[in-house]
Amino acid sequence: MTALVKLTGVSKAYGHVRALEDVSLEVHAGEITCVLGDNGAGKSTLIKIIAGLHQHDRGSYEIEGAPVRHASPREALDHGIATVYQDLAVVPLMPVWRNFFLGSEPRKGRGPFKRLDVAMMRETTRTALRDMGIDLRDVDQPIGTLSGGQRQCVAIARAVHFGAKVLILDEPTAALGVRQSGVVLKYVAAARDAGLGVVLITHNPHHAHLVGDRFVLLRRGTMTGSYTRDGITVDELTREMAGGTDLEALAHELRRPAP
Amino acid sequence: MTADSLAPPRRLGNRLFGRPELGAVVGAVAVFVFFSVAADSFLRPASLGTVLYAASTIGIMAVPVALLMIGGEFDLSAGVLVTSSALVSSMFSYQMTANVWVGVGVSLLVTLAIGFFNGIMLSRTKLPSFIITLGTFLMLTGLNLGFTKLIDGTVSTKSIADMEGFASARALFASHLTIGDVGLQVTILWWIVLVAVATWVLLRTRAGNWIFASGGGPDAARAVGVPVTRTKTGLYMAVAFCAWISGQHLLFSFDVVQSGEGIGNEFLYIIAAVIGGCLMTGGYGSAIGSAVGAFIFGMTSKGIVYAEWNPDWFKFFLGAMLLLATLLNAWVRKRAEAAK
Numbered sequence: 001m002t003a004l005v006k007l008t009g010v011s012k013a014y015g016h017v018r019a020l021e022d023v024s025l026e027v028h029a030g031e032i033t034c035v036l037g038d039n040g041a042g043k044s045t046l047i048k049i050i051a052g053l054h055q056h057d058r059g060s061y062e063i064e065g066a067p068v069r070h071a072s073p074r075e076a077l078d079h080g081i082a083t084v085y086q087d088l089a090v091v092p093l094m095p096v097w098r099n100f101f102l103g104s105e106p107r108k109g110r111g112p113f114k115r116l117d118v119a120m121m122r123e124t125t126r127t128a129l130r131d132m133g134i135d136l137r138d139v140d141q142p143i144g145t146l147s148g149g150q151r152q153c154v155a156i157a158r159a160v161h162f163g164a165k166v167l168i169l170d171e172p173t174a175a176l177g178v179r180q181s182g183v184v185l186k187y188v189a190a191a192r193d194a195g196l197g198v199v200l201i202t203h204n205p206h207h208a209h210l211v212g213d214r215f216v217l218l219r220r221g222t223m224t225g226s227y228t229r230d231g232i233t234v235d236e237l238t239r240e241m242a243g244g245t246d247l248e249a250l251a252h253e254l255r256r257p258a259p
Numbered sequence: 260m261t262a263d264s265l266a267p268p269r270r271l272g273n274r275l276f277g278r279p280e281l282g283a284v285v286g287a288v289a290v291f292v293f294f295s296v297a298a299d300s301f302l303r304p305a306s307l308g309t310v311l312y313a314a315s316t317i318g319i320m321a322v323p324v325a326l327l328m329i330g331g332e333f334d335l336s337a338g339v340l341v342t343s344s345a346l347v348s349s350m351f352s353y354q355m356t357a358n359v360w361v362g363v364g365v366s367l368l369v370t371l372a373i374g375f376f377n378g379i380m381l382s383r384t385k386l387p388s389f390i391i392t393l394g395t396f397l398m399l400t401g402l403n404l405g406f407t408k409l410i411d412g413t414v415s416t417k418s419i420a421d422m423e424g425f426a427s428a429r430a431l432f433a434s435h436l437t438i439g440d441v442g443l444q445v446t447i448l449w450w451i452v453l454v455a456v457a458t459w460v461l462l463r464t465r466a467g468n469w470i471f472a473s474g475g476g477p478d479a480a481r482a483v484g485v486p487v488t489r490t491k492t493g494l495y496m497a498v499a500f501c502a503w504i505s506g507q508h509l510l511f512s513f514d515v516v517q518s519g520e521g522i523g524n525e526f527l528y529i530i531a532a533v534i535g536g537c538l539m540t541g542g543y544g545s546a547i548g549s550a551v552g553a554f555i556f557g558m559t560s561k562g563i564v565y566a567e568w569n570p571d572w573f574k575f576f577l578g579a580m581l582l583l584a585t586l587l588n589a590w591v592r593k594r595a596e597a598a599k
């Protein structure tokens with residue numbers, strides 16, 4: 001089976017800052033690929049390339065076997081790649097239903113009288129969210145009044161509704177508590193079960209191991225490891241992420257001096 | 260998966276509080292009652308025409324300025340652009356001894372081009388619109404005076420009242436109609452049509468959705484494929500289009516144009532939009548609100564005259580109202596954004 005998305009040896013520099021160096025990754029339908037790394041490791045840069053916000057300098061980017069180079073997020077969207085950013089996911093002051101359809105508004109009428117199909121938009125938003133298990137009383141409320149987890153869920157439901165093949169999530173659980181994180185991870189799993197290929201960015205190895213099928217570890221722009229679920233345990237993942245020996249050195253340093 | 264695993268969504272208290280115009284409507288009623296008591300002649304039917312006329316001259320521009328503000332940007336050049344637009348049609352027609360309609364058409368093209376310039380500069384340079392349109396404001400101010408002096412030798416244009424096409428152009432841009440005691444200027448009609456069209460566009464079209472999103476969350480909008488820069492450029496051209504209407508009104512109601520006019524009006528448009536509930540930070544507001552804001556302006560500016568007070572007080576009122584409206588809006592926004 002060809003991968004939905006395949007990056008091979010991708011590099012990217014911002015001026016003199018080498019944000020990514022020779023990184024490879026695969027995303028398959030019905031699977032979750034986790035990208036793990038510390039702050040500044042290049043995780044966001046990686047997904048911005050997949051999402052079409054940036055272009056890679058070297059390496060190759062293939063969608064279902066065909067090489068691509070997205071000039072804009074719109075192009076990536078047209079290839080079925082939807083991205084949910086932690087802070088860019090929604091426009092807080094706009095009603096839920098307007099956010100749900102933003103950028104892909106259904107319209108009726110013709111010529112200069114082409115207008116939004118508001119009744120349909122409201123109804124579709126309500127049912128699409130209900131199908132994902134999110135029951136909103138009022139789709140007219142500004143989306144900013146929802147909790148962080150709910151907002152992530154609306155963004156995920158939107159991607160699923162618009163038939164995305166690949167769903168990219170940038171640290172969807174970063175700002176959330178334990179319970180809300182759990183809810184979001186459930187929707188991530190629901191998207192996977194709906195047949196989407198998911199890229200999950202996180203620096204929480206426990207979240208990653210709960211749902212992930214493949215793991216890519218980044219450190220300072222380089223790929224330090226690439227595993228499948230069978231190939232690594234949570235503890236190993238945690239250790240790898242913290243930089244293995246670095247952590248042991250840290251543990252040694254922090255140990256109470258013997259009395 | 261169960262729905263109850265999510266915290267119940269918070270409701271935005273009373274729906275009414277979600278309306279951007281709320282503060283402005285309350286303010287308008289208060290101002291109306293105030294001047295009805297303070298000035299006997301305020302309630303006469305004839306006064307209504309005068310107040311509406313004053314409101315419409317600001318209101319025509321407040322509509323696109325409000326849309327632009329919802330889209331997250333300012334236009335400080337809007338006031339002088341009106342004058343530029345009037346000068347172009349007047350001088351073109353006079354110098355070319357052309358039918359005034361030719362001048363009016365050329366003026367439309369030139370004015371739209373200036374709006375386009377503002378939009379392109381914004382998207383290319385990524386500088387704040389405050390700076391870019393301040394630059395345009397100063398350049399236009401200079402060009403208005405410079406060209407007029409260069410061509411006509413004085414600070415005002417020559418009269419074009421005896422030229423071909425003047426009568427029909429005046430009918431469109433500066434005629435008035437009397438119903439009983441009430442004289443109604445055609446600008447009031449323009450104003451109502453613009454408010455209606457803008458409201459429809461904002462609430463019922465894709466462009467409207469994009470305007471709200473471009474102001475309320477440009478990065479989020481871009482990420483889901485909204486053409487943010489194109490939307491903003493379109494808004495600058497909408498401002499230019501309305502500046503053209505206002506400019507033609509200016510020209511055809513007085514035959515001549517004073518080249519120094521219009522400076523400072525950009526703030527009146529912004530004030531009307533802000534009193535009408537537009538957030539300075541973008542993403543929130545309404546065209547109807549801008550109309551209520553302009554109506555408050557009309558009532559205050561004329562009410563003070565009817566009350567036979569020194570008109571110096573006018574600016575004080577305007578300033579106080581602006582502060583109150585902004586405070587109310589900030590409060591509304593806090594409720595709307597009460598996240599987490």
Ligand SMILES: Nc1ncnc2c1ncn2[C@@H]1O[C@H](COP(=O)(O)OP(=O)(O)OP(=O)(O)O)[C@@H](O)[C@H]1O
Nearest residue numbers: 014017018019037038039040041042043044045046
């Ligand atoms: N637009 C930019 N211009 C210049 N440098 C950038 C830019 N974006 C990111 N960088 C740099 O590239 C490196 C990788 O950043 P990136 O945002 O991809 O990291 P990250 O893994 O997402 O980190 P975090 O966990 O903090 O979100 C960092 O050193 C960062 O400073």
Ligand SMILES: [Mg+2]
Nearest residue numbers: 043044045170
């Ligand atoms: Mg990041």
